[in-house]
Amino acid sequence: MIEFRALMKSFGARDVLRGVDLCVRPGRVTAVVGSNGAGKTTLIKCLLGLVRPDGGEIRVDGVRVGDDPAYRAAIGYASQTSRFPEHLTAREVTKILLGLRGESAVIDWELFERLAIAPHLDTRVRALSGGTRQKLAVALAFLFAPRVVVLDEPSAGLDPAANAVLKDKILSERSEGKTVLVTSHVMSELDELADDIVFLRAGRVGYAGSVQKLRVFTGQPHLERAIASMMNKEVVCA
Amino acid sequence: MRVAAKIAAFQLLDVLRSRWLFGYAIFFLLATELLLRFGGDPTRALVSLTSIVLFTVPLAAIVFATIYVHRAREFVELLLAQPVGRDAMFAGTYAAMAVLLSAGIVLGIGMPFALRGGAGVGGDAVLLVGAGVALTLVFAGTGVALALRTDDRLRAFGIALGVWACAALAYDAVLLVAATALAGAPLERPLLVATLANPIDLARVVMLMHLDISALMGYTGASFTRLFSATAGTAIAAVSLAAWAAGPALLGARLFRRKDF
Amino acid sequence: MRALPVVTRAVLFAMCAGAPQPALGQASHTLVVAPGTALATLGEAVARASAGDRIVVRAGTYREPLVTIDKPLIIEGVGDAILDGESAHAILTVAADDVTIRHLHFRDVGVSYTSDLAAVRVLAVRNCRIEDNRIERAFFGIYLAKSVGCRVIHNDIRGAARDETSSGNGIHLWAARDALIADNHVSGQRDGIYFEFVTHTIVRGNTSEHNLRYGLHFMYSDDCQYLGNTFRYNHAGVAVMYTHRVLMAGNRFVSNWGDAAYGLLLKEIDDSRVEDNEFAHNTVGLSADGANRLVASHNTFRSNGWAVRLLSSTDDARFERNNFFDNTFDVGMRGGETTTRFAGNYWDDYRGYDLDRNGVGDAPFHPVRLFSLIVAQNPPTLVLLRSSFVMLLDGVERAVPSLTPSSVVDDTPALTPIR
Numbered sequence: 001m002i003e004f005r006a007l008m009k010s011f012g013a014r015d016v017l018r019g020v021d022l023c024v025r026p027g028r029v030t031a032v033v034g035s036n037g038a039g040k041t042t043l044i045k046c047l048l049g050l051v052r053p054d055g056g057e058i059r060v061d062g063v064r065v066g067d068d069p070a071y072r073a074a075i076g077y078a079s080q081t082s083r084f085p086e087h088l089t090a091r092e093v094t095k096i097l098l099g100l101r102g103e104s105a106v107i108d109w110e111l112f113e114r115l116a117i118a119p120h121l122d123t124r125v126r127a128l129s130g131g132t133r134q135k136l137a138v139a140l141a142f143l144f145a146p147r148v149v150v151l152d153e154p155s156a157g158l159d160p161a162a163n164a165v166l167k168d169k170i171l172s173e174r175s176e177g178k179t180v181l182v183t184s185h186v187m188s189e190l191d192e193l194a195d196d197i198v199f200l201r202a203g204r205v206g207y208a209g210s211v212q213k214l215r216v217f218t219g220q221p222h223l224e225r226a227i228a229s230m231m232n233k234e235v236v237c238a
Numbered sequence: 239m240r241v242a243a244k245i246a247a248f249q250l251l252d253v254l255r256s257r258w259l260f261g262y263a264i265f266f267l268l269a270t271e272l273l274l275r276f277g278g279d280p281t282r283a284l285v286s287l288t289s290i291v292l293f294t295v296p297l298a299a300i301v302f303a304t305i306y307v308h309r310a311r312e313f314v315e316l317l318l319a320q321p322v323g324r325d326a327m328f329a330g331t332y333a334a335m336a337v338l339l340s341a342g343i344v345l346g347i348g349m350p351f352a353l354r355g356g357a358g359v360g361g362d363a364v365l366l367v368g369a370g371v372a373l374t375l376v377f378a379g380t381g382v383a384l385a386l387r388t389d390d391r392l393r394a395f396g397i398a399l400g401v402w403a404c405a406a407l408a409y410d411a412v413l414l415v416a417a418t419a420l421a422g423a424p425l426e427r428p429l430l431v432a433t434l435a436n437p438i439d440l441a442r443v444v445m446l447m448h449l450d451i452s453a454l455m456g457y458t459g460a461s462f463t464r465l466f467s468a469t470a471g472t473a474i475a476a477v478s479l480a481a482w483a484a485g486p487a488l489l490g491a492r493l494f495r496r497k498d499f
Numbered sequence: 500m501r502a503l504p505v506v507t508r509a510v511l512f513a514m515c516a517g518a519p520q521p522a523l524g525q526a527s528h529t530l531v532v533a534p535g536t537a538l539a540t541l542g543e544a545v546a547r548a549s550a551g552d553r554i555v556v557r558a559g560t561y562r563e564p565l566v567t568i569d570k571p572l573i574i575e576g577v578g579d580a581i582l583d584g585e586s587a588h589a590i591l592t593v594a595a596d597d598v599t600i601r602h603l604h605f606r607d608v609g610v611s612y613t614s615d616l617a618a619v620r621v622l623a624v625r626n627c628r629i630e631d632n633r634i635e636r637a638f639f640g641i642y643l644a645k646s647v648g649c650r651v652i653h654n655d656i657r658g659a660a661r662d663e664t665s666s667g668n669g670i671h672l673w674a675a676r677d678a679l680i681a682d683n684h685v686s687g688q689r690d691g692i693y694f695e696f697v698t699h700t701i702v703r704g705n706t707s708e709h710n711l712r713y714g715l716h717f718m719y720s721d722d723c724q725y726l727g728n729t730f731r732y733n734h735a736g737v738a739v740m741y742t743h744r745v746l747m748a749g750n751r752f753v754s755n756w757g758d759a760a761y762g763l764l765l766k767e768i769d770d771s772r773v774e775d776n777e778f779a780h781n782t783v784g785l786s787a788d789g790a791n792r793l794v795a796s797h798n799t800f801r802s803n804g805w806a807v808r809l810l811s812s813t814d815d816a817r818f819e820r821n822n823f824f825d826n827t828f829d830v831g832m833r834g835g836e837t838t839t840r841f842a843g844n845y846w847d848d849y850r851g852y853d854l855d856r857n858g859v860g861d862a863p864f865h866p867v868r869l870f871s872l873i874v875a876q877n878p879p880t881l882v883l884l885r886s887s888f889v890m891l892l893d894g895v896e897r898a899v900p901s902l903t904p905s906s907v908v909d910d911t912p913a914l915t916p917i918r
Contacts, residue, residue, distance in 0.1 A: 050498070088252050414873070414889070
């Protein structure tokens with residue numbers, strides 16, 4: 001369970017998060033959607049401790065996110081834009097993360113095979129294509145069998161085959177009881193994946209709840225329209 | 239500490255493979271070797287080398303640090319999303335950078351002197367290498383702090399060049415103009431204090447006291463000699479330089495701790 | 500060295516003139532002074548001796564009042580014959596011609612603020628010889644006044660001077676002429692060697708070091724020669740003044756550091772020659788203040804703060820075929836243009852070329868740097884020495900000279916050091 005309470009963040013004069021209350025339920029795929037600048041990435045970075053909120057709090061399994069980085073051992077993350085040290089190989093990059101995660105971390109090499117990164121493992125990053133780098137970034141999020149996987153716009157820059165592998169992977173993670181948090185500004189992508197949906201608009205939660213309920217409630221089979229008709233509803237954690 | 243060491247280790251590997259560090263070391267190696275071979279006696283070579291170090295080291299350190307921080311940004315973000323503390327991340331990155339830049343100077347200048355058994359000026363050569371390392375720390379730290387404050391890469395690069403130009407050239411120009419304007423006033427002490435306030439000048443004066451002592455003993459006699467020529471003077475200078483080195487690094491650590499990625 | 504014949508003649512002259520010669524037809528006796536014997540003091544021996552006698556002073560410590568030698572005598576120590584001034588009084592006064600004093604060990608001459616107490620004071624005599632003595636902790640060491648043809652050779656004078664007022668000079672000559680001061684060592688005095696109104700005297704092969712003020716200091720002392728001496732670690736170096744026709748050759752002026760310390764300060768020294776000397780590690784190597792018609796040639800200036808400092812009071816001096824190595828500033832100036840000429844010197848900062856391969860650089864060398872002018876006007880700015888900005892400034896000035904005096908120029912700089 002990940003809880004956000006009254007989360008606030010502004011960059012200078014720009015209020016990006018203006019009091020976000022949200023509950024991400026375990027064992028489900030939660031999609032965070034919204035237009036560019038709605039605060040999706042900032043919300044995720046707050047969860048990962050990359051951005052420090054101005055107000056409010058975040059709890060992961062009841063533990064408040066603060067200066068102790070230990071909680072992040074349970075989270076795997078792929079950011080929107082990825083760059084790795086140019087003169088290291090993909091394998092070395094992987095080993096670095098492994099080293100930082102501790103000896104108990106387990107590497108899911110099978111995912112490397114399926115994403116077709118395996119042949120490039122000993123190539124230096126600077127010689128890898130942009131697509132391969134993005135695949136590596138996504139793979140690294142799943143790599144150490146985390147309980148929570150956070151993906152920020154993962155499909156951007158992925159070829160269709162890799163996208164299909166990613167979707168399968170997300171679904172298989174869910175079947176293992178993992179929590180997946182994924183952002184996208186292309187909602188149609190998430191139709192077949194998301195269990196719950198969070199709609200952010202101008203730094204606030206416009207809607208949060210299960211996709212199924214949303215469809216039933218609104219009578220709209222199409223996710224985008226369903227959200228549109230639910231926009232101002234307040235939803236809190238169960 | 240172990241986490242910081244791991245972080246430092248991979249960055250060392252990355253930079254070593256990029257080979258630019260060898261270029262940096264070879265630059266000093268060539269300069270030292272040529273000066274020792276063709277530049278007259280070793281003291282004279284050291285004097286010339288001091289000028290080179292005072293000019294290039296701050297520039298290289300601040301520019302490298304600024305660029306390095308920006309280039310590493312996304313990967314740092316990924317690493318900070320792992321169970322890694324910010325202080326460890328900063329310490330590792332800063333240490334790697336300091337070690338790399340310092341190694342270029344230590345090897346580049348140190349080797350030609352070491353191969354000659356110190357060339358009769360071993361102590362002064364060590365002092366120069368020490369001054370170079372101190373300036374590296376000061377300006378690498380400044381570059382890091384600057385890059386952390388300024389997200390725009392080009393702007394950060396421009397500010398870095400500006401800071402360097404101020405410390406290396408403009409500061410002394412202002413001192414000289416001010417001293418000329420105030421000629422006749424008791425300037426010895428104010429100038430000395432002003433010198434301590436700029437790490438490049440501080441390093442320069444420490445080297446001068448060892449290399450150009452004849453000249454300096456002349457005019458600036460009393461207060462100067464009292465301050466610098468004794469062992470205590472070198473110790474004061476070393477402490478000042480250490481403080482100078484620590485300042486930007488601590489500021490950088492503080493900025494890094496609060497930084498939003 | 501072109502000066503050699505002159506020097507040799509002068510030395511020979513001095514040696515002949517200085518030899519004491521007992522009067523013919525008079526038998527000379529030897530008196531032996533030794534502690535615990537009938538003749539236990541030097542004073543008594545001198546009283547008993549006749550002109551031309553020899554007094555041998557055996558090893559021992561002699562504490563007696565000032566002894567005045569009033570007849571020609573040879574006084575000679577055997578073993579460690581110590582004449583002790585008991586830190587209270589002077590020891591010997593020579594008041595007769597043809598006196599020789601050798602192998603004696605003087606110590607602890609009293610300090611006085613009213614009279615110049617000395618280990619050996621020579622007053623208005625001719626042809627004395629003071630040789631091979633040791634003088635320790637003396638107020639003045641050897642003091643020659645109004646004397647002619649004396650020789651002071653191979654004495655070792657070690658003072659324990661602490662401040663200028665309570666210390667005297669090592670070898671002090673006043674109103675003397677035709678003296679030879681050779682191969683002495685002087686240290687720890689106020690001035691090592693001091694001349695006032697001394698003429699036609701040769702100072703050769705001495706070492707004067709670690710003195711409180713000057714290693715060598717003279718004024719109003721025309722026609723003297725200073726050859727092959729070493730002056731080093733003296734608090735203010737060497738300063739010579741108000742004198743004509745001086746020759747200084749083959750000397751070493753080394754390691755004289757400090758505020759107002761000079762390897763050699765020439766003040767109002769006219770028609771003199773400074774040749775074949777070495778100036779090394781001095782704050783200022785050679786300072787020329789009113790050194791008119793000075794000829795400085797074949798000197799080597801090495802690792803000085805200022806190799807040469809030229810004041811505009813100097814007219815028509817010439818610096819020819821000198822070597823300049825590793826000096827912070829080659830030529831310092833105070834005042835604008837000068838009538839002093841530089842020619843054929845080797846400057847290690849010279850970056851010219853020699854297309855016609857005649858060993859002489861084709862482009863002239865300007866030895867005065869802009870920054871040295873700035874420092875001369877505003878000494879505290881020296882703290883900016885070798886800063887990148889100052890080097891930039893000097894570089895620009897060198898490329899486009901506008902502020903440095905155009906008259907200070909070597910049009911024929913040598914491309915290789917001069918031997």
